[in-house]
Amino acid sequence: MRPPIVAAVVVREWWELVRNRLLLFSVLLPPVILSAVPLISVKLAESAEGPPRIAVAQIVAGHPQWADMTPSQVVMAFLLQQFLMVFLILPGYIPLAIASYSIVGEKQTRSLEAVLATPIRTGEFLAGKAIAAIVPAVVAAWISYLIVLGLTALLLAPRLVPVLVEPAWLGAVFALGPAVGLVSVTAGLLVSSRVNDPRAAQQIGAVILLPIIAMMVVQTAGNFLLDLNAYLLAAAATLAVGIIGLRLGVIVFGRETILTRWK
Amino acid sequence: MGTGSTRQAAMVAAPTPGPMIRAEGLGRRFGDFWAIRGLDFTLARGEVFGLLGPNGAGKTTTVRLLTALIAPSEGRAFVAGFDVSTSPEDARSRIGLLTEAPGLYERLSARQNLEFFGRLHGLTADVRADRIERLLRLFDLWDRRDALAATFSKGMKQKLAIARALLHEPSVLFFDEPTSGLDPEAAFIVREAIATLKATGRTIVLCTHNLDEAERLCDRVAFLRGEILRIDSPARLRTSAGTTTIVVTLADGIAPEILGGLRSQPGVLGIDGTGDEVRISVRDARRDTPPLVRALADAGVDVLGISATQATLESVYFDVMGARPPADGGSS
Numbered sequence: 204m205r206p207p208i209v210a211a212v213v214v215r216e217w218w219e220l221v222r223n224r225l226l227l228f229s230v231l232l233p234p235v236i237l238s239a240v241p242l243i244s245v246k247l248a249e250s251a252e253g254p255p256r257i258a259v260a261q262i263v264a265g266h267p268q269w270a271d272m273t274p275s276q277v278v279m280a281f282l283l284q285q286f287l288m289v290f291l292i293l294p295g296y297i298p299l300a301i302a303s304y305s306i307v308g309e310k311q312t313r314s315l316e317a318v319l320a321t322p323i324r325t326g327e328f329l330a331g332k333a334i335a336a337i338v339p340a341v342v343a344a345w346i347s348y349l350i351v352l353g354l355t356a357l358l359l360a361p362r363l364v365p366v367l368v369e370p371a372w373l374g375a376v377f378a379l380g381p382a383v384g385l386v387s388v389t390a391g392l393l394v395s396s397r398v399n400d401p402r403a404a405q406q407i408g409a410v411i412l413l414p415i416i417a418m419m420v421v422q423t424a425g426n427f428l429l430d431l432n433a434y435l436l437a438a439a440a441t442l443a444v445g446i447i448g449l450r451l452g453v454i455v456f457g458r459e460t461i462l463t464r465w466k
Numbered sequence: 467m468g469t470g471s472t473r474q475a476a477m478v479a480a481p482t483p484g485p486m487i488r489a490e491g492l493g494r495r496f497g498d499f500w501a502i503r504g505l506d507f508t509l510a511r512g513e514v515f516g517l518l519g520p521n522g523a524g525k526t527t528t529v530r531l532l533t534a535l536i537a538p539s540e541g542r543a544f545v546a547g548f549d550v551s552t553s554p555e556d557a558r559s560r561i562g563l564l565t566e567a568p569g570l571y572e573r574l575s576a577r578q579n580l581e582f583f584g585r586l587h588g589l590t591a592d593v594r595a596d597r598i599e600r601l602l603r604l605f606d607l608w609d610r611r612d613a614l615a616a617t618f619s620k621g622m623k624q625k626l627a628i629a630r631a632l633l634h635e636p637s638v639l640f641f642d643e644p645t646s647g648l649d650p651e652a653a654f655i656v657r658e659a660i661a662t663l664k665a666t667g668r669t670i671v672l673c674t675h676n677l678d679e680a681e682r683l684c685d686r687v688a689f690l691r692g693e694i695l696r697i698d699s700p701a702r703l704r705t706s707a708g709t710t711t712i713v714v715t716l717a718d719g720i721a722p723e724i725l726g727g728l729r730s731q732p733g734v735l736g737i738d739g740t741g742d743e744v745r746i747s748v749r750d751a752r753r754d755t756p757p758l759v760r761a762l763a764d765a766g767v768d769v770l771g772i773s774a775t776q777a778t779l780e781s782v783y784f785d786v787m788g789a790r791p792p793a794d795g796g797s798s
Contacts, residue, residue, distance in 0.1 A: 211585030215571065215578075222573040222614070313567040317630065320533050320563040321586040322555040459536045 204330065208323055212331020213338075216305060220339070229300045230339060234293055234347040241286035242354055245279045245363075272362060279359060280366045286351075290344050290376045294384035297340035298333075302391030305332050319458050326453050329392060333449060336391065337384040344384075348376050374434035382438045385445030392452050484547060486511050486638050486669035487532060491541035494527050501527040504693050505541065511637075512667040514660070516680040518783060519690035525673040526566065528690070529640050532671065534558050546637050559587065562631035566642040566673075568623040572616035576607055576626050579615055580633055587634035594633075601629040605659070621652025628659060639663060642673045657683060681779045689786045696786050703782045709735060710751040711775045712758065714744045717768035724765045731757055742770075 220226060259274045262281045269277050309315040318328070348367075356364050366372075390410070429437070485508040493503035502524030509515050517525045530536045532543055534554035543550045546560035570579050577598055584594035602608040605625040615623060624644065631639060641660065645653035660683055664670060674680050680687050681700045688697040696703065725739050728746065733754030735747040748754035751774045762769055 207588065208586060211582060214585075215574070215582045218578055219571060219573045312569060312572060313565070314569040314571055316535065316565045317563060317569045317583070317627070318586070319535055320558055320561065320565075321583065322559045322588075323586050324555070462530060462535055 204327055208327045209331045212328060213335045216332060216335030226304050230297050233296060234343045237289045237293060238347040238351050241283060241351060245282050245359055248278055248282050276360055276362055280363055283363060283366055287372055287375055290348050291380055291383050293344035293347060294340045294380040295387045297343055298336035298384050298388035299391045301336035302388045303395045306392060306395035316462055325456055329452055329456060333388045336388045340384050341381045344380050370431035371429060371434055374431045378438035379434050382441035382445060386441055389445050389448035389452055393455060485509055486546055488544040492531055492538050492543050493540045494531055495539040502692060507697060509669050511669055514664050514670045514672060514684045516684035516687035517673045517690055518680055518687050523690040524692055525690055526642060529642055529673060533561050533563050533640055560637050562636035562639045564627050564631045564641045564644055568627035570615040570623055570626060573614060575612045575614055577611045580630055583630050584633050597633055601632060605629050621648050624648055638669045640671045645676060645679060677780045677783055700779050704777050704779060709747050709777050712746045712748060712755055713773045714769060715771040716742045717770050720744060720767055728761060731761060
């Protein structure tokens with residue numbers, strides 16, 4: 204793997220990304236929406252009538268560290284916690300959008316043959332595309348997280364900030380998030396090398412987001428809450444799946460198939 | 467064009483003297499279908515070699531085999547001394563490829579397109595900047611260097627794609643239909659560029675449907691249809707065809723029985739009569755024309771004019787491919 208070659212692919216992908224309004228829109232809009240939704244939801248909960256005492260007592264029983272909060276803050280903290288998964292969906296969705304367009308876009312413009320006629324290796328080509336898709340997604344997710352953190356302190360209650368920096372949150376946002384991004388981009392690359400429409404690639408690749416959404420639903424239902432160790436374990440497993448998937452992608456991404464069958 | 471860099475030197479292995487391209491029994495099969503088979507030829511440094519044939523004849527497959535984009539099913543190929551099967555990266559570092567479609571990144575500027583390919587070839591920033599400016603100026607694109615490729619005309623895109631193929635100063639160039647779809651002015655510029663490259667000692671493989679272009683640019687051509695049917699210089703191919711077409715313009719047409727009589731004249735290879743014009747293929751125009759004129763006069767046919775057209779690469783092509791050439795002018 205030659206870093207300058209990989210870097211060349213990354214830079215080119217980003218040049219294209221900033222000029223592709225539709226793709227840029229689909230990369231920038233979700234972080235804005237998914238950052239706003241938790242804050243608005245929690246703000247609405249704050250302005251609602253006082254929560255039932257029994258519910259508050261049940262929540263505090265599960266989170267003794269929240270015992271000093273007002274009933275309203277307890278409810279807000281509980282709601283905020285449900286939105287942790289948003290910061291896993293972002294690094295899952297954005298790379299899928301970028302990677303799906305990336306390969307199918309090359310099919311549509313027939314630009315790949317000239318690239319493959321250079322000394323670039325398949326691994327370098329795919330690594331460049333993967334990095335170009337993951338980095339904006341992870342950065343967007345982290346910036347969204349920091350914005351939510353700041354706005355929580357400013358608009359909701361400073362007492363709620365510790366909820367967002369609990370070890371489980373940090374493990375999810377900073378460890379599992381990038382790993383989910385890797386799996387997502389791998390899925391995007393694998394699927395898009397087999398289809399001719401970016402939307403089809405995104406729809407098929409979006410299957411990998413289902414486990415995250417399922418986790419969100421189960422957590423919201425209150426059945427369980429993952430702790431830091433669980434997130435780190437999930438991150439390690441996801442990372443392994445991503446690396447294996449990327450290696451598989453290098454095998455599946457047949458230069459010959461692409462050149463002789465892409466129309 | 468410019469100086470090399472340490473990094474580039476590291477990526478490009480030493481050249482091997484000898485023919486720039488050598489194909490030995492090269493073939494490629496897709497399933498049970500052989501797209502091309504039995505390719506045997508060598509190309510010298512500075513030679514322009516044309517691949518001619520109908521769609522599906524195996525021209526693009528041949529180019530892809532020689533550019534190490536696809537692997538051969540049988541045989542071997544060497545480009546600049548590198549085996550395309552065992553050293554594909556070395557081979558690719560020595561070739562420049564102009565694909566049938568320009569295949570530019572349309573959301574990138576002309577300069578960014580070249581910048582990207584310069585990086586893939588391991589050129590340093592200084593070398594890249596120098597060569598990009600030189601090539602864009604050469605192809606009259608410098609003033610549009612920061613315009614997106616999407617805004618370019620077809621001719622401009624083709625010129626940019628050629629600049630891309632030349633950026634790393636390859637010793638072997640593959641041009642797949644370089645003037646296809648271009649207006650006459652753009653096609654002229656591209657042909658001039660190819661002639662200039664030939665003069666600088668580059669070996670060029672040219673796939674084209676334009677037989678006139680092949681005749682003007684190529685030192686040798688190969689007629690392909692799943693295999694090489696004929697390979698030689700355009701001049702020798704025309705000479706070896708050894709036919710001349712005598713075009714007789716008539717006042718009132720000609721009766722079928724008279725045409726039949728002409729067919730039996732010595733030296734006549736074929737006759738094609740359409741209304742007031744008869745095209746007669748003969749081996750030797752100087753020897754065979756007078757008896758034909760006499761035969762026409764004896765039969766009472768009113769002749770308005772007679773001209774002779776030499777065999778063209780086009781007529782040779784149609785003979786080799788098994789089809790009659792279309793009517794054309796070019797009297798001598």
